[in-house]
Amino acid sequence: xxxxxxxxxxxxxxxxxxxxxxxxxxxxxxxxxxxxxxxxxxxxxxxxxxxxxxxxxxxxxxxxxxxxxxxxxxxxxxxxxxxxxxxxxxxxxxxxxxxxxxxxxxxxxxxxxxxxxxxxxxxxxxxxxxxxxxxxxxxxxxxxxxxxxxxxxxxxxxxxxxxxxxxxxxxxxxxxxxxxxxxxxxxxxxxxxxxxxxxxxxxxxxxxxxxxxxxxxxxxxxxxxxxxxxxxxxxxxxxxxxxxxxxxxxxxxxxxxxxxxxxxxxxxxxxxxxxxxxxxxxxxxxxxxxxxxxxxxxxxxxxxxxxxxxxxxxxxxxxxxxxxxxxxxxxxxxxxxxxxxxxxxxxxxxxxxxxxxxxxxxxxxxxxxxxxxxxxxxxxxxxxxxxxxxxxxxxxxxxxxxxxxxxxxxxxxxxxxxxxxxxxxxxxxxxxxxxxxxxxxxxxxxxxxxxxxxxxxxxxxxx
Amino acid sequence: xxxxxxxxxxxxxxxxxxxxxxxxxxxxxxxxxxxxxxxxxxxxxxxxxxxxxxxxxxxxxxxxxxxxxxxxxxxxxxxxxxxxxxxxxxxxxxxxxxxxxxxxxxxxxxxxxxxxxxxxxxxxxxxxxxxxxxxxxxxxxxxxxxxxxxxxxxxxxxxxxxxxxxxxxxxxxxxxxxxxxxxxxxxxxxxxxxxxxxxxxxxxxxxxxxxxxxxxxxxxxxxxxxxxxxxxxxxxxxxxxxxxxxxxxxxxxxxxxxxxxxxxxxxxxxxxxxxxxxxxxxxxxxxxxxxxxxxxxxxxxxxxxxxxxxxxxxxxxxxxxxxxxxxxxxxxxxxxxxxxxxxxxxxxxxxxxxxxxxxxxxxxxxxxxxxxxxxxxxxxxxxxxxxxxxxxxxxxxxxxxxxxxxxxxxxxxxxxxxxxxxxxxxxxxxxxxxxxxxxxxxxxxxxxxxxxxxx
Numbered sequence: 001x002x003x004x005x006x007x008x009x010x011x012x013x014x015x016x017x018x019x020x021x022x023x024x025x026x027x028x029x030x031x032x033x034x035x036x037x038x039x040x041x042x043x044x045x046x047x048x049x050x051x052x053x054x055x056x057x058x059x060x061x062x063x064x065x066x067x068x069x070x071x072x073x074x075x076x077x078x079x080x081x082x083x084x085x086x087x088x089x090x091x092x093x094x095x096x097x098x099x100x101x102x103x104x105x106x107x108x109x110x111x112x113x114x115x116x117x118x119x120x121x122x123x124x125x126x127x128x129x130x131x132x133x134x135x136x137x138x139x140x141x142x143x144x145x146x147x148x149x150x151x152x153x154x155x156x157x158x159x160x161x162x163x164x165x166x167x168x169x170x171x172x173x174x175x176x177x178x179x180x181x182x183x184x185x186x187x188x189x190x191x192x193x194x195x196x197x198x199x200x201x202x203x204x205x206x207x208x209x210x211x212x213x214x215x216x217x218x219x220x221x222x223x224x225x226x227x228x229x230x231x232x233x234x235x236x237x238x239x240x241x242x243x244x245x246x247x248x249x250x251x252x253x254x255x256x257x258x259x260x261x262x263x264x265x266x267x268x269x270x271x272x273x274x275x276x277x278x279x280x281x282x283x284x285x286x287x288x289x290x291x292x293x294x295x296x297x298x299x300x301x302x303x304x305x306x307x308x309x310x311x312x313x314x315x316x317x318x319x320x321x322x323x324x325x326x327x328x329x330x331x332x333x334x335x336x337x338x339x340x341x342x343x344x345x346x347x348x349x350x351x352x353x354x355x356x357x358x359x360x361x362x363x364x365x366x367x368x369x370x371x372x373x374x375x376x377x378x379x380x381x382x383x384x385x386x387x388x389x390x391x392x393x394x395x396x397x398x399x400x401x402x403x404x405x406x407x408x409x410x411x412x413x414x415x416x417x418x419x420x421x422x423x424x425x426x427x428x429x430x431x432x433x434x435x436x437x438x439x440x441x442x443x444x445x446x447x448x449x450x451x452x453x454x455x456x457x458x459x460x461x462x463x
Numbered sequence: 464x465x466x467x468x469x470x471x472x473x474x475x476x477x478x479x480x481x482x483x484x485x486x487x488x489x490x491x492x493x494x495x496x497x498x499x500x501x502x503x504x505x506x507x508x509x510x511x512x513x514x515x516x517x518x519x520x521x522x523x524x525x526x527x528x529x530x531x532x533x534x535x536x537x538x539x540x541x542x543x544x545x546x547x548x549x550x551x552x553x554x555x556x557x558x559x560x561x562x563x564x565x566x567x568x569x570x571x572x573x574x575x576x577x578x579x580x581x582x583x584x585x586x587x588x589x590x591x592x593x594x595x596x597x598x599x600x601x602x603x604x605x606x607x608x609x610x611x612x613x614x615x616x617x618x619x620x621x622x623x624x625x626x627x628x629x630x631x632x633x634x635x636x637x638x639x640x641x642x643x644x645x646x647x648x649x650x651x652x653x654x655x656x657x658x659x660x661x662x663x664x665x666x667x668x669x670x671x672x673x674x675x676x677x678x679x680x681x682x683x684x685x686x687x688x689x690x691x692x693x694x695x696x697x698x699x700x701x702x703x704x705x706x707x708x709x710x711x712x713x714x715x716x717x718x719x720x721x722x723x724x725x726x727x728x729x730x731x732x733x734x735x736x737x738x739x740x741x742x743x744x745x746x747x748x749x750x751x752x753x754x755x756x757x758x759x760x761x762x763x764x765x766x767x768x769x770x771x772x773x774x775x776x777x778x779x780x781x782x783x784x785x786x787x788x789x790x791x792x793x794x795x796x797x798x799x800x801x802x803x804x805x806x807x808x809x810x811x812x813x814x815x816x817x818x819x820x821x822x823x824x825x826x827x828x829x830x831x832x833x834x835x836x837x838x839x840x841x842x843x844x845x846x847x848x849x850x851x852x853x854x855x856x857x858x859x860x861x862x863x864x865x866x867x868x869x870x871x872x873x874x875x876x877x878x879x880x881x882x883x884x885x886x887x888x889x890x891x892x893x894x895x896x897x898x899x900x901x902x903x904x905x906x907x908x909x910x911x912x913x914x915x916x917x918x
Contacts, residue, residue: 205665218648221666221684227823234681237668316809327803356774362763366813376674 033112034228035139036121037132039150041196042189043162045215046151049236050123051422053149056235059395060368061361062228063117067108069124072100080172083187088195101131105138112144119228127196129203136207147229148209149236150199155214159189166421215241235372241419244378245288246396248389248415251300252276253435256328257411260436260462263320263327268303271433275412276307278431282414283308283381292380294318294370301383312383317366320385324357331440331459335452342455346446349405360405363391371395386438396424406442411435436462480559481675482586483568484579486597488643489636490609492662493598496683497570498869500596503682506842507815508808509565509675512558516571519547527619530634535642548578552585559591566675567591574643576650583654594676595656596683597646605662606636613868663687682819688866691825692735693843695836696861698747699723700882703775704858707883710767710774715750718880722859723754725878729861730755730828739827741765741817748830755828764813767832771804778887793890796852807852810838818842833885836862843871853889858882 036053038046050066057064076096077085085093104122111117126132132148139146153159163185167173173181199209204222210233211220219237224230252272256264268276283291293310295301296318305312326334326341334342338355345352353359367388374380374392382392386409394404396417409415412435416427437460445454483500485493497513504511523543524532532540548571558564573579579595586593600606610632614620620628646656651669657680658667666684671677699719703711715723730738740757742748743765752759773781773788781789785802792799800806814835821827821839829839833856841851843864856862859882863874 217670218652219666219668221668223664224684227820230681230685230823233684237671237680238677316812365763373674376677 032143032145033117034119034145034147035108035135036119036232037126037135037146037148038121038123039126039132039148039199039209040152041127041192042125043159043167043185044151044153045162045241046125046149047123047166048241048422049149049151049212050121052239053232053235054119054121055395055398056371057119057232058398058400059364059371060231061364062119063115064119064121065111065117066121066123067104067111069097069100069104069122072104073097074171076100083184083191086188086191088191105135109142112142125192127192129197132207145225145229146208147225147232148199148207149232150209150211152198152211152213153215158215169421210236212236235375238372238375240376242378244380244419246374246379246417247283247381248392248409248417249279249304249381249383249413250386250389250409250411251298251304251383252279252433253411254300257436257438258463260330260332260460261328262331263323265298265300267299271412271435272300272304273307275431275433275435276304278412278433279304279414280307280309282429282431283310288379290379292377293383294380295383296320296385296388298385301385304383308381315370317370318382318384318388321360321363321387322354322357324354326354326357330462332456335455339452339455340448343446343448343450346442346455349442350401360387360391361401363387367391367395397426398423408439411438436460480564480591481566482555482559482582482591482593483566483679484573484582484593484595485568485570486573486579486595486646486656487599488574488639489572490606490614490632491598491600492609492688493572493596494570494613495688495869496596496598496659497568499686500679500682501566501568502842502845503818504566504679505845505847506811506818507678508811510563511566511568512564513568513570514551514555514558516544516547516551516569519551520544521618523547530631530638533635533638535638552582556585556589560589572639574639576644579654592672592676593655594672594679595646595654596679597656597658599645599658599660600662602661616868657683659683682822685819685822687823689825691827691866693821693826693864694730694828694861695839695856695864696726696751696828696830697832697836697856697858698745698751698830699726699880700858701747704883704885707777707779708775709778709781710770710776712745712747714746718859718882719747719751720754722878722880722882723751725880726751726861727754727756729876729878730757735826737826739824740830741827742830743767743832743835745832748832751830755830757828759830762817764817765829765831765835768807768810768834769801769804771801773801773804796889797848807834807838808848810834814838814842844873845870855886857884857886 036050038050040046047068047070050068054064054066073096074080076099084090087093101124104124108120108122111120122135126135126148136146160182163182164178167185168178168181173184176184199207199211201220206223208223208225208229209221213219216237216239219233221233224233252268252275254272255266255269256262257272258269291310293305293308293312295305295312295314297314297316298319301318302312302314323329326338329337331342341355345354350360353362371392374382382389384392387405389409390404390407393399393407393409393415394401399407410430412431412433414429414431416429418425418427439460441458443454443458483497485497487493494515494517497515501511501513520543521527523546531537534540551569551571555567555569559567569582573582573595583593607629610629614632615625615628620631623631646654646658646669648667648669653670655670655672655676656667657669660666663684663686666680668680671680699715699722701719702713702716703709704719705716738757740752740755740759742752742759742761744761744763745766748765749759749761770776773785776784778789788802792801797807800809818839821829829836831839834852836856837851837854840846840854840856840862846854857877859878859880861876861878863876865872865874
């Protein structure tokens with residue numbers, strides 16, 4: 001019986017007792033925790049940016065959490081009456097708001113010191129210099145790096161749109177009609193305007209920050225300190241709010257799918273070709289403006305895209321996960337020839353790396369440029385593979401590393417994702433062409449001592 | 464009929480060619496930025512060329528007399544400078560429209576709004592996108608250092624001593640200062656540009672139009688000019704190296720271990736401040752770094768090229784089992800992809816984040832592999848895709864790269880531990896580099912001009 005080397009997370013300890021391993025393929029992005037501080041009047045997209053940034057950082061493996069001050073305020077003041085709460089001369093309210101900020105920052109400390117957080121996003125207006133100075137000294141005391149993200153917008157249409165999309169439906173306005181809510185919110189903004197001091201070119205020249213003007217037409221970037229801040233800046237400069245849809249689909253059923261074999265580079269089965277044709281029809285019926293189509297370099301996605309009659313781009317990064325020594329094997333073969341590996345994979349499907357192959361964690365890393373470009377694009381159809389689609393979906397729907405490898409991505413089904421408010425609306429469109437099921441649930445027994453029946457309990461049927 | 468779009472690497476970077484226009488007073492780093500950006504874009508596969516108007520001027524006016532040439536009231540001088548700019552733009556047009564160029568970097572001061580208007584009109588006429596890169600710097604120390612590093616040695620000042628040259632150049636800068644119109648937030652709000660202030664402390668980015676401009680901005684925001692050195696070396700000799708096999712994941716041979724120890728000593732002797740050490744995730748680089756006794760980070764992206772079906776074979780075996788593949792690789796070693804493996808072209812793509820992070824770092828030692836080191840070296844030394852796969856990266860030799868002026872100084876340090884030679888030169892047609900293969904057979908194969916398979 002050979003002992004199986006853990007093929008993932010090679011960990012060694014050097015002569016200083018320092019562990020010299022990094023999570024899979026990404027080097028240490030930052031040494032000290034980073035506090036991202038949002039700045040801006042209400043309805044400038046701060047929460048949108050906070051949530052999106054947090055989703056991206058978590059996806060690339062940087063534990064991140066958003067601390068939204070509005071939520072703390074809602075917990076402290078059970079029912080919201082009206083904008084008067086936010087008047088700068090409302091002493092009682094000021095005290096409550098200050099206490100909320102302190103509580104939020106205390107939670108940040110817990111997140112960093114006890115919960116292994118690396119980045120915290122402090123989502124509040126932070127519109128006065130006084131407030132920002134206190135945050136900077138707090139961070140200095142604790143040894144956190146600070147990076148400000150200010151959103152400046154004076155386009156009344158954008159602001160009105162924001163209010164409609166996310167404010168009117170906020171818990172604060174649950175008992176108001178749309179117009180009342182809108183009017184009250186505008187008065188709320190006025191309360192902040194009186195004391196708003198934007199980050200200043202001169203006075204704040206020692207701070208690290210990015211200023212975003214008018215939803216991204218212009219950016220001012222000052223004193224980027226390290227890798228994570230550089231990545232954050234790059235990400236923020238690539239996202240946009242133009243309405244669009246992202247269509248995700250796997251290739252049509254392949255010859256190897258039919259045989260229950262994983263990986264490989266086979267062509268489409270007859271049913272797979274049928275799906276490709278149906279997909280072409282579906283896409284035409286959607287009347288999508290300027291649709292971009294992306295495939296991998298593998299035959300099955302290319303053959304699927306061919307039926308669309310639209311130019312497509314091939315990305316090697318979209319290739320299916322490399323199953324290394326298990327390429328083109330059935331699950332039964334894997335159980336027979338590599339039973340320990342099979343069990344190890346079930347124990348930690350996200351981090352497990354096939355011998356001479358890849359892990360889901362590796363996939364996420366190689367898909368990062370795809371995600372970055374997806375953010376830049378507008379209407380896109382991505383024809384890819386099961387593991388790849390799970391990774392992309394996890395990013396778009398904010399799924400954790402534990403959920404990711406078990407997301408359901410059946411063959412012959414298109415997912416239409418439309419960004420809305422703070423998230424994504426998902427429509428599943430099954431094109432009604434039969435296909436094998438390739439989804440394997442986590443079996444009950446993941447121990448390496450389990451017997452073959454237990455290991456093979458959840459494998460899908462095949463020919 | 465296949466509908467796929469031929470793209471650079473994975474994505475079509477841009478549909479129309481892009482004209483990058485530098486803006487700034489003399490000695491603000493415009494040429495440094497132009498050359499570096501050009502090197503980076505070419506390395507990632509975007510055909511780019513820089514057009515330095517100063518060079519056109521030097522060809523036109525054979526002998527440089529003094530700063531007086533640049534005085535704003537020097538009618539004759541102005542005429543010549545305008546002609547040079549036009550000549551350069553003409554070459555830009557040829558490069559982008561006829562010669563397959565994707566990006567042209569127009570390196571000149573371009574300090575007046577009028578001049579920039581002319582260039583924008585020229586670009587519009589020809590269907591090129593324009594992206595301005597302005598460098599603004601008022602730090603007298605930085606400017607003086609620039610002048611010392613790159614101006615004093617310029618052909619303009621071959622017959623001057625240091626003080627004379629410095630004086631003249633400062634007067635030259637003055638000639639531009641009065642008419643300098645920096646890119647303005649309001650007046651130029653419809654232009655696409657990045658304004659770099661104080662050597663990267665601050666950036667203003669306006670109206671980024673597409674993917675390539677976004678990548679250019681990201682790159683420019685990650686480079687710095689703090690002096691530092693980059694050390695590149697391969698892992699110590701491995702057991703598979705000794706057998707003459709490629710790829711695999713073997714440990715170090717006894718000589719390889721010796722090299723690792725010597726490497727540790729060498730690094731210590733260099734007394735490098737804040738050295739970072741990177742390795743791949745393969746045993747042989749990790750074992751090598753262990754001996755250096757500095758914390759190291761492992762990058763999967765630094766793993767050796769995946770030779771697919773040829774992994775762990777000797778060249779003789781590849782010749783025997785995959786003679787056609789072997790020949791095709793020799794025909795186009797850069798683009799050739801091993802079946803179920805990678806090409807050098809793929810490597811460059813997966814190394815791009817490594818290069819980006821290398822730019823951000825300061826002193827660093829990268830312990831990697833032959834093909835990887837070739838790719839990294841090609842980036843630093845501006846080697847073409849043709850040269851890249853044949854760069855010499857012998858075992859047990861450290862390359863110390865120190866950025867200087869517009870390029871990189873290279874010191875090669877052999878640590879005196881014997882190792883096998885793993886370098887295989889490009890074979891001449893019909894002649895094999897391995898004596899025990901059938902020469903005629905190989906010649907026939909190499910002459911087969913079949914389609915190279917990229918699948």
